[in-house]
Amino acid sequence: MRINTKYAQGMAALALLVSVNACKPKDAGSVVSGDAAAKVYVAPGKYDEYYNFVSGGFSGQLSVYGLPSGRLLRVIPVFSVDPEKGWGYSEETKPMLNTSHGSVPWDDLHHVSMSQTNGEIDGRWAFANANNTPRVARVDLKTFRTAEILELPNSGGNHSSPFITENSEYIVAGTRFSVPPDDKNGDVPINTYKQNFKGTISFISIDKNSGNMDIAFQLQGPGVNFDLSHAGKGKSNGWFFFSTYNTEQANTLLEVNASKRDKDFIMAVNWKMAEQLIKAGKGRKQAAKYASNRFDESTHTATSTIKNEVSVLDIREHPGLVYMIPCPKSPHGCDVDPTGEYIVGSGKLAALIPVFSFDKIQKAIADKAFDGEYDGIPVIKYEAALYGEVKKPGLGPLHTEFDDKGNAYTSMFVSSEVVKWNVKDLKVLDRVPTYYSVGHLMVPGGDSKKPTGKYLVAYNKITKDRYLPTGPELSQSAQLYDISGDKMQLLLDFPTIGEPHYAQAVAADVIKNNSTKFFKIEENKHPHVAKGEKEAKVWREGNKVHINMTLVRSHLTPDNIEGIRVGDEVYFHTTNLEQDWDVPHGFAVKGALNAELLVMPGETTTLKWVPLKAGMYPIYCTDFCSALHQEMSGYVRVSPAGSNVPISFSTGTNLPKDDTATAQAGAVKK
Numbered sequence: 001m002r003i004n005t006k007y008a009q010g011m012a013a014l015a016l017l018v019s020v021n022a023c024k025p026k027d028a029g030s031v032v033s034g035d036a037a038a039k040v041y042v043a044p045g046k047y048d049e050y051y052n053f054v055s056g057g058f059s060g061q062l063s064v065y066g067l068p069s070g071r072l073l074r075v076i077p078v079f080s081v082d083p084e085k086g087w088g089y090s091e092e093t094k095p096m097l098n099t100s101h102g103s104v105p106w107d108d109l110h111h112v113s114m115s116q117t118n119g120e121i122d123g124r125w126a127f128a129n130a131n132n133t134p135r136v137a138r139v140d141l142k143t144f145r146t147a148e149i150l151e152l153p154n155s156g157g158n159h160s161s162p163f164i165t166e167n168s169e170y171i172v173a174g175t176r177f178s179v180p181p182d183d184k185n186g187d188v189p190i191n192t193y194k195q196n197f198k199g200t201i202s203f204i205s206i207d208k209n210s211g212n213m214d215i216a217f218q219l220q221g222p223g224v225n226f227d228l229s230h231a232g233k234g235k236s237n238g239w240f241f242f243s244t245y246n247t248e249q250a251n252t253l254l255e256v257n258a259s260k261r262d263k264d265f266i267m268a269v270n271w272k273m274a275e276q277l278i279k280a281g282k283g284r285k286q287a288a289k290y291a292s293n294r295f296d297e298s299t300h301t302a303t304s305t306i307k308n309e310v311s312v313l314d315i316r317e318h319p320g321l322v323y324m325i326p327c328p329k330s331p332h333g334c335d336v337d338p339t340g341e342y343i344v345g346s347g348k349l350a351a352l353i354p355v356f357s358f359d360k361i362q363k364a365i366a367d368k369a370f371d372g373e374y375d376g377i378p379v380i381k382y383e384a385a386l387y388g389e390v391k392k393p394g395l396g397p398l399h400t401e402f403d404d405k406g407n408a409y410t411s412m413f414v415s416s417e418v419v420k421w422n423v424k425d426l427k428v429l430d431r432v433p434t435y436y437s438v439g440h441l442m443v444p445g446g447d448s449k450k451p452t453g454k455y456l457v458a459y460n461k462i463t464k465d466r467y468l469p470t471g472p473e474l475s476q477s478a479q480l481y482d483i484s485g486d487k488m489q490l491l492l493d494f495p496t497i498g499e500p501h502y503a504q505a506v507a508a509d510v511i512k513n514n515s516t517k518f519f520k521i522e523e524n525k526h527p528h529v530a531k532g533e534k535e536a537k538v539w540r541e542g543n544k545v546h547i548n549m550t551l552v553r554s555h556l557t558p559d560n561i562e563g564i565r566v567g568d569e570v571y572f573h574t575t576n577l578e579q580d581w582d583v584p585h586g587f588a589v590k591g592a593l594n595a596e597l598l599v600m601p602g603e604t605t606t607l608k609w610v611p612l613k614a615g616m617y618p619i620y621c622t623d624f625c626s627a628l629h630q631e632m633s634g635y636v637r638v639s640p641a642g643s644n645v646p647i648s649f650s651t652g653t654n655l656p657k658d659d660t661a662t663a664q665a666g667a668v669k670k
């Protein structure tokens with residue numbers, strides 16, 4: 001296909017403006033007013049008001065900050081290995097990162113959705129997406145650990161994800177890249193996109209009690225890019241709204257070829273109807289291969305199960321299931337206000353913000369106010385769905401959050417500002433600069449039915465001069481604003497881990513009293529648990545040596561181990577015997593090719609080690625746990641392959657023959 005070169009150049013220039021030249025506001029100096037410091041000051045020993053869960057972008061992690069202080073409380077490995085915690089390195093956590101492609105120890109985590117009950121954040125779980133190798137994770141907010149990772153078949157990039165319904169029935173995930181479905185031959189020419197590529201949306205069910213996820217069904221639709229989404233709420237509960245781009249179905253140079261149409265679409269999905277169709281057996285079983293990985297808290301061990309089938313509904317076969325709403329121009333964010341009536345589409349390249357009305361959409365469907373079809377899907381007339389437009393909001397609108405007073409806040413990437421506007425009359429009320437090039441915004445509860453109205457955080461794409469230089473890469477950046485008054489007020493900059501995209505926040509009280517303090521040792525069902533030092537042991541099975549070891553302040557049992565040979569596979573199954581809050585022990589062995597273990601009280605965790613040379617190998621606790629932490633150590637003797645040194649192990653009894661009396665005085669009493 002030939003493209004009009006002048007047009008193409010113009011669009012490329014605009015795209016360049018958006019991507020490179022996101023401008024720096026002129027008053028980039030200090031705009032912080034006098035009382036800002038007092039508003040973010042959380043005195044030593046005091047707690048923050050909110051937990052803020054922030055996506056880590058290409059770090060694959062989720063980080064947790066306190067607001068308003070901006071203090072970093074925790075980094076949770078999700079789609080990543082973490083040597084600090086042994087996550088992805090211990091035998092128990094390795095299955096969490098399994099996929100149909102094998103172990104994938106990294107991903108690109110963009111969005112966080114917290115579980116909701118009646119449209120309010122309930123503090124049970126946080127869900128996050130893997131953008132690259134499509135997966136959705138569930139983090140348990142009792143332990144602040146990743147409890148489950150589910151792979152998504154028929155997807156090629158999982159950006160429009162995860163978005164939750166108001167009673168956490170489903171978390172949905174729309175594919176960014178359309179691809180040939182997994183049961184079709186994907187080995188086709190790329191320029192057969194229009195014939196062979198499909199866009200898939202996964203509806204993942206969430207078990208009310210356990211939180212366990214399963215793919216309930218998938219919708220197979222046109223080959224477009226799904227960008228973002230939100231569930232309806234209140235009156236629009238039962239519907240989902242997805243922003244789409246590349247409705248041109250281009251397969252190359254998207255910055256030009258996917259920016260041609262004046263409008264793309266917001267796709268409205270009647271998910272209650274989809275649920276009925278599935279119940280009525282209308283889903284087509286389709287072969288697929290995907291991993292379902294769950295961490296079991298009683299065995300402290302993850303298992304990975306490969307599944308082989310999904311139920312698919314072809315959108316075109318079910319009239320009434322899906323409608324398209326024209327939305328100017330390459331929409332990114334797709335946000336629903338707290339009442340569920342207003343749906344805001346933010347066109348990256350649009351000079352206005354369209355606000356759609358749920359009531360008008362329903363009326364347009366009833367009246368068949370359509371403007372033809374797109375790939376067999378009725379297109380609702382723009383004016384028939386439109387509530388109104390926010391005029392001249394700024395340049396490059398991306399995402400919108402809401403407060404408790406009927407206001408909306410939209411991030412403007414290109415003009416680097418947050419714009420506050422009223423949802424009813426669509427008038428711009430205030431604007432403040434961000435430093436620089438803001439992406440997502442977050443108001444605690446801002447995408448739920450009960451937003452708060454005190455703080456807003458901007459998550460920026462470019463940091464430039466906000467922090468001390470740290471070489472070519474600068475810390476990523478978030479900014480906290482006070483939104484309680486008519487005018488927004490900048491309070492604080494704070495650095496983030498990785499590139500922040502979406503975030504969620506909830507009042508500390510919703511989470512803090514449910515936090516697990518330790519695991520009960522009597523409930524530990526790990527097959528290699530040692531519930532006391534008397535149960536500690538070492539034994540050989542062929543070339544495998546198992547060591548059931550205990551950790552307690554301030555010794556390892558056993559701490560003298562002999563009889564290991566070069567070529568053995570050694571498994572240190574370490575149980576932390578402590579039954580108290582905040583007393584992890586660590587474990588490390590010289591020369592191990594993975595990482596340390598960090599073992600929580602009452603937990604059992606395993607390090608695999610294959611010694612390559614004969615010699616003496618110190619082992620020790622890595623977490624400074626007591627005044628005698630440095631004494632919490634031991635030795636493993638490794639003999640050459642074929643040696644006949646017998647297995648032996650002990651703590652406190654392997655005494656030098658000439659010094660028995662002195663040594664016994666220091667031996668550990670059991």
Ligand code: RUQ
Binds near residue numbers: 111228399439
């Ligand atoms: S995105 S900066 Cu990956 Cu949520 Cu909009």
Ligand code: CUA
Binds near residue numbers: 554621
């Ligand atoms: Cu246990 Cu240091």
